[in-house]
Amino acid sequence: MKKIEAIIKPFKLDEVKDALNEIGIQGMTVTEVKGFGRQKGHTELYRGAEYIVDFIPKIKLEIVTSDTLSLKVVSVIEKVAKTGKIGDGKIFVSSVEEVIRIRTGEQGETAV
Numbered sequence: 169m170k171k172i173e174a175i176i177k178p179f180k181l182d183e184v185k186d187a188l189n190e191i192g193i194q195g196m197t198v199t200e201v202k203g204f205g206r207q208k209g210h211t212e213l214y215r216g217a218e219y220i221v222d223f224i225p226k227i228k229l230e231i232v233t234s235d236t237l238s239l240k241v242v243s244v245i246e247k248v249a250k251t252g253k254i255g256d257g258k259i260f261v262s263s264v265e266e267v268i269r270i271r272t273g274e275q276g277e278t279a280v
Contacts, residue, residue, distance in 0.1 A: 169264040169277060170238035174229040175201070175257040176249040181227050187248045188231070191240055195280075197230040206254060224255060232264055234277050 176184060181198065188196065202223035233241055242259055250256055269279040 169232060169267060169280065170235055171262050171264045172229075172231045172233065172238060172241050172245070173260040173262075174231075174245045174249065175203070175226050175259075176229065176245070177251065177255065177257065178225055178227050180249045180251075181229075184229065184245055184248045187244045188241065191244055192237070193231060193233065193241060195231075199228040199230070201226050201228045205258070226257065232267060232280050234280070 174184075178200075185196070185198075202225055204222060204224055229245070231241060238261060242261060245259055266275065267277075267279040268275050272279075
């Protein structure tokens with residue numbers, strides 16, 4: 169199994185969620201996060217004073233899926249979340265040793 173973590177722009181969330189639904193992804197965890205990479209933040213004006221916004225609001229998706237479906241999930245996220253501009257985000261893929269559904273005790277891919 170694989171865990172896919174994607175950091176994307178907030179306005180892309182609904183499009184990505186719908187596209188993942190279409191390929192059979194039934195669950196994911198979504199977190200509002202802040203961070204920066206090459207984008208480096210920006211300057212804003214508030215009540216006549218300039219201040220620097222170091223951390224940019226982003227959305228973090230976490231999806232655990234089978235090895236066979238993971239490449240398709242990554243491909244869909246990459247295609248749908250892409251705007252072609254700086255700050256589109258990142259996708260991280262890591263291995264998952266075990267998954268256990270708390271309610272039933274199911275283990276492995278059946279627990280996902």
